[in-house]
Amino acid sequence: xxxxxxxxxxxxxxxxxxxxxxxxxxxxxxxxxxxxxxxxxxxxxxxxxxxxxxxxxxxxxxxxxxxxxxxxxxxxxxxxxxxxxxxxxxxxxxxxxxxxxxxxxxxxxxxxxxxxxxxxxxxxxxxxxxxxxxxxxxxxxxxxxxxxxxxxxxxxxxxxxxxxxxxxxxxxxxxxxxxxxxxxxxxxxxxxxxxxxxxxxxxxxxxxxxxxxxxxxxxxxxxxxxxxxxxxxxxxxxxxxxxxxxxxxxxxxxxxxxxxxxxxxxxxxxxxxxxxxxxxxxxxxxxxxxxxxxxxxxxxxxxxxxxxxxxxxxxxxxxxxxxxxxxxxxxxxxxxxxxxxxxxxxxxxxxxxxxxxxxxxxxxxxxxxxxxxxxxxxxxxxxxxxxxxxxxxxxxxxxxxxxxxxxxxxxxxxxxxxxxxxxxxxxxxxxxxxxxxxxxxxxxxxxxxxxxxxxxxxxxxxxxxxxxxxxxxxxxxxxxxxxxxxxxxxxxxxxx
Numbered sequence: 001x002x003x004x005x006x007x008x009x010x011x012x013x014x015x016x017x018x019x020x021x022x023x024x025x026x027x028x029x030x031x032x033x034x035x036x037x038x039x040x041x042x043x044x045x046x047x048x049x050x051x052x053x054x055x056x057x058x059x060x061x062x063x064x065x066x067x068x069x070x071x072x073x074x075x076x077x078x079x080x081x082x083x084x085x086x087x088x089x090x091x092x093x094x095x096x097x098x099x100x101x102x103x104x105x106x107x108x109x110x111x112x113x114x115x116x117x118x119x120x121x122x123x124x125x126x127x128x129x130x131x132x133x134x135x136x137x138x139x140x141x142x143x144x145x146x147x148x149x150x151x152x153x154x155x156x157x158x159x160x161x162x163x164x165x166x167x168x169x170x171x172x173x174x175x176x177x178x179x180x181x182x183x184x185x186x187x188x189x190x191x192x193x194x195x196x197x198x199x200x201x202x203x204x205x206x207x208x209x210x211x212x213x214x215x216x217x218x219x220x221x222x223x224x225x226x227x228x229x230x231x232x233x234x235x236x237x238x239x240x241x242x243x244x245x246x247x248x249x250x251x252x253x254x255x256x257x258x259x260x261x262x263x264x265x266x267x268x269x270x271x272x273x274x275x276x277x278x279x280x281x282x283x284x285x286x287x288x289x290x291x292x293x294x295x296x297x298x299x300x301x302x303x304x305x306x307x308x309x310x311x312x313x314x315x316x317x318x319x320x321x322x323x324x325x326x327x328x329x330x331x332x333x334x335x336x337x338x339x340x341x342x343x344x345x346x347x348x349x350x351x352x353x354x355x356x357x358x359x360x361x362x363x364x365x366x367x368x369x370x371x372x373x374x375x376x377x378x379x380x381x382x383x384x385x386x387x388x389x390x391x392x393x394x395x396x397x398x399x400x401x402x403x404x405x406x407x408x409x410x411x412x413x414x415x416x417x418x419x420x421x422x423x424x425x426x427x428x429x430x431x432x433x434x435x436x437x438x439x440x441x442x443x444x445x446x447x448x449x450x451x452x453x454x455x456x457x458x459x460x461x462x463x464x465x466x467x468x469x470x471x472x473x474x475x476x477x478x479x480x481x482x483x484x485x486x487x488x489x490x491x492x493x494x495x496x
Contacts, residue, residue, distance in 0.1 A: 017347075022354055026354075026355050026402045027402035028406075029405075030292050030294055030309075030312045030407075031292075034314075037314055037316070037352075040348055041316075044345050045338075045341060046319050046338065046342045047317075047318070048317060049315070049316060049317075136283055137165060137209070138163060140205075140283060144205065145158045145159070145162070145201075150197075157189075160178050160181060161178060161197065161198055161201050161210055164178060167280060167281065167284045168278040169208065169278065169280025171198075171211065175191070176191075179191050182194070207224055207279065208220045208279035209280055215240050216239075217279065218275050218277065219236045219240055221279075222271075222272075231271055234260065235271050237258065238268055239272065242254045246272075249493040249494075251265060291408050291415050292309065292311065292312055292408070293408045294407045295307065295359070295360065295407075295409050296308075296409075296410045297363075297367060297409060297410065297411045297412070299412070303371070304367050306360065306364045307360075308356055308359070308360055316345075316348070317349075322341075325338060361393055362389060362403045363409060366409075366418065366421045369382060373413065373421070374413060378438060378441035379441045379445075380438070382438075383423060383424065383436070384421060385424075403418070404417075420437075424436045427471050434470050439465070439470060439472060440480045442468070443477060443481060443484070443486070446464060447481075450492075452494035454493075455490075455493055458478045458488075458489070459474050461477045461481075462476075
């Protein structure tokens with residue numbers, strides 16, 4: 001072989017930094033985007049928030065906002081006139097009177113007033129759910145132990161038992177493990193003493209804590225009923241011995257074991273259903289995280305309107321002060337620093353605008369396909385795949401996949417993820433297709449209207465769906481039923 005030079009022509013995709021930034025911003029969730037914007041504002045002095053925007057309750061017009069920002073970015077070119085320096089009027093020291101108050105010049109909102117009045121409550125979310133006044137279940141139980149006349153050893157046993165409770169109030173460790181742990185500090189302790197203190201803790205409020213099983217938890221609560229209650233002893237026996245049979249809906253076995261009729265068993269089940277299977281759950285300090293939707297769908301005169309959520313669309317602009325410094329033709333390291341950050345700021349603003357525009361276009365395309373869902377609910381959902389949206393908007397399927405990841409839409413039917421509107425399809429007898437979401441809704445409707453004494457089997461549901469023209473097999477019905485968390489026909493059987 002001879003060494004030589006050869007010229008070839010070809011095309012390939014170059015992942016420029018600007019393209020990489022656009023792709024990365026496109027797949028970020030709303031919370032991740034807020035963090036990315038905050039980081040960009042802190043690292044780039046040429047970027048700043050544009051606070052002269054419309055109120056948050058007004059819809060955001062992305063096209064108008066994009067054209068506006070593009071004009072501002074073009075004005076920030078070093079070879080053209082840049083931003084003019086605008087001095088913001090501010091109250092001088094002479095304007096403040098001695099007998100005036102701060103509120104006469106600056107209005108504090110509710111959140112700021114709260115932070116001034118009570119700094120400890122400044123981080124409190126007014127819409128979050130909090131537990132009771134006590135710190136947690138353990139503190140509430142220990143406060144009751146402190147007023148009980150116990151020896152030092154018994155108090156140590158009670159403390160060890162209480163600290164072994166989980167959030168639901170059940171004993172997470174075995175008595176043997178607690179006994180071995182206490183034996184290190186109390187060598188003369190006996191297992192009977194640990195069991196005695198356990199019975200004491202089980203009588204504390206809330207009743208049913210420190211139980212080792214669900215049956216014991218329910219039985220402890222039933223023991224608080226008057227002794228002359230007609231169903232008290234039978235209900236306790238059911239909880240201790242036949243709770244699994246009740247869970248399997250094997251009522252005939254329980255009736256034969258207790259020698260009772262069906263009416264009495266029905267009353268016992270009603271009594272047990274009134275009990276609390278998680279007595280410690282009321283003290284759980286679980287904080288609820290709320291989803292902030294990316295787009296808002298509302299009914300308009302001409303149909304359905306889709307707008308970006310203004311709360312997650314911060315408007316950025318070029319800092320006029322530093323832009324003027326570049327305009328004055330400064331040289332050196334400072335000018336090079338500002339010019340590089342100016343280019344990065346323009347890229348970031350353009351990438352952010354491209355993300356919002358693509359997100360809005362995909363959301364509007366989804367609503368055009370799924371407007372029947374907004375009108376009729378899940379039964380009106382149509383089959384939809386990524387390829388259909390990509391072909392309609394002239395995008396790649398991977399781009400659509402990035403857009404719908406961790407993005408949410410606020411609709412009259414609730415806050416739903418973009419992925420919720422995409423589903424596979426099942427053929428019908430007339431040659432059309434039905435969405436899997438609509439089929440699940442039909443299955444749920446059939447189950448909700450069934451006779452609880454004779455629930456519908458998967459085969460029967462498949463037959464009913466075929467009568468409506470939907471060709472779905474029994475195995476498919478079972479798969480959809482299990483995905484929705486619906487029990488089998490045997491487990492759905494009820495006496496009441």
